[in-house]
Amino acid sequence: GESVGLHLPTLSVQEGDNSIINCAYSNSASDYFIWYKQESGKGPQFIIDIRSNMDKRQGQRVTVLLNKTVKHLSLQIAATQPGDSAVYFCAEATGGYNKLIFGAGTRLAVHP
């Protein structure tokens, strides 16, 4: 069935370094991709999204890259800060955000 997965369950980085969180998706019909951040005890928080007609989108300190050829999505966080420590989920959707399919999550640990 459709699935969204992550390559790395845990990522540890030093404060100030750049972080890259990867995600593989399996449904070639998906046309929306979203990254969420979830801190302990909180619900997921929207970070950035990208449509399938784009291959790159930038936000504040974050960049999402989409490679449709290999069905791969990545989230790049520049100058990672302790406040970036959280679990990050990628999600895919088709035709809108009504039915998001989330992956299992990657924990990002930022060390001083």
Add this chain to the structure above:
Amino acid sequence: EAGVVQSPRYKIIEKKQPVAFWCNPISGHNTLYWYLQNLGQGPELLIRYENEEAVDDSQLPKDRFSAERLKGVDSTLKIQPAELGDSAVYLCASSLDQGTTDTQYFGPGTRLTVL
């Protein structure tokens, strides 16, 4: 502006007991979602409401789960009877409209433990 409000935040019950979760979406948001999140996993959609209508309940285990959104604002999710495997975080989310790419805003969730 207040975010999505959920209560209770934590609930511990014994198996076979009923339990209910309450959600108040962001004001003006027509679409409301209930998700289940198991530990270390991403959220899984249980049901989606557009106003008071349940438009997607295909993933809701209807033998024991039920939900309602009578006036198109607040919603409750009920489990009766609860089973050990129902232990999880139940998340509520809302978005402004349906059929678009409006962002879903999540509440903090209710952590259910079934003993």
